[in-house]
Amino acid sequence: MNETLAMLLRLTLFALGLGTLLAQGLTPVLAGELSAPYPEVAHLVVPYSVAAILAIVCVQVALVAVWRLLSMVSGDQIFDVASLKWVDTITASAAVATVLSAAVWVHLALVEQVGGPGVVLGLTACVLVGTALALLMVVMRGLLSAAIADRRELAEVI
Numbered sequence: 001m002n003e004t005l006a007m008l009l010r011l012t013l014f015a016l017g018l019g020t021l022l023a024q025g026l027t028p029v030l031a032g033e034l035s036a037p038y039p040e041v042a043h044l045v046v047p048y049s050v051a052a053i054l055a056i057v058c059v060q061v062a063l064v065a066v067w068r069l070l071s072m073v074s075g076d077q078i079f080d081v082a083s084l085k086w087v088d089t090i091t092a093s094a095a096v097a098t099v100l101s102a103a104v105w106v107h108l109a110l111v112e113q114v115g116g117p118g119v120v121l122g123l124t125a126c127v128l129v130g131t132a133l134a135l136l137m138v139v140m141r142g143l144l145s146a147a148i149a150d151r152r153e154l155a156e157v158i
Contacts, residue, residue, distance in 0.1 A: 001073050003013050013067050020056050020063070027052045037102040041114060078144075079151045087144060091137040098130030111116035 028049040062124045065086040072078045072086070105123035108115045
């Protein structure tokens with residue numbers, strides 16, 4: 001892999017990691033400020049902040065997994081069975097974040113019976129994007145598994 005490209009990706013991953021740390025710190029503050037004009041939903045600040053922070057943790061775990069996969073690519077070790085666990089980590093992170101988004105969505109719509117079209121559209125987008133990412137990672141894992149098997153088969157022939 002091109003070292004310049006790998007370095008740019010590492011810088012991007014680092015910047016995203018810093019952004020997620022900032023978002024984790026600001027989530028409860030912003031939630032509290034947004035609930036101030038609407039005291040009827042003030043009781044949702046803590047549980048929804050926890051859900052958001054946990055979803056951000058999922059993103060952080062996925063960023064670490066991508067960093068590790070990048071290191072494996074740079075070290076020409078990507079076609080090793082060990083790389084599959086990092087792909088599985090990304091898949092699980094996407095799935096957990098999607099479940100968290102879906103839980104907030106269901107609670108907000110069915111239990112609290114609040115939220116306008118923007119909330120429904122935003123949470124729907126989170127669920128759809130998370131599901132798409134998880135399914136994409138399942139496909140990518142299958143491709144990586146096939147490539148690993150092909151490489152092993154080729155090594156046995158030679």
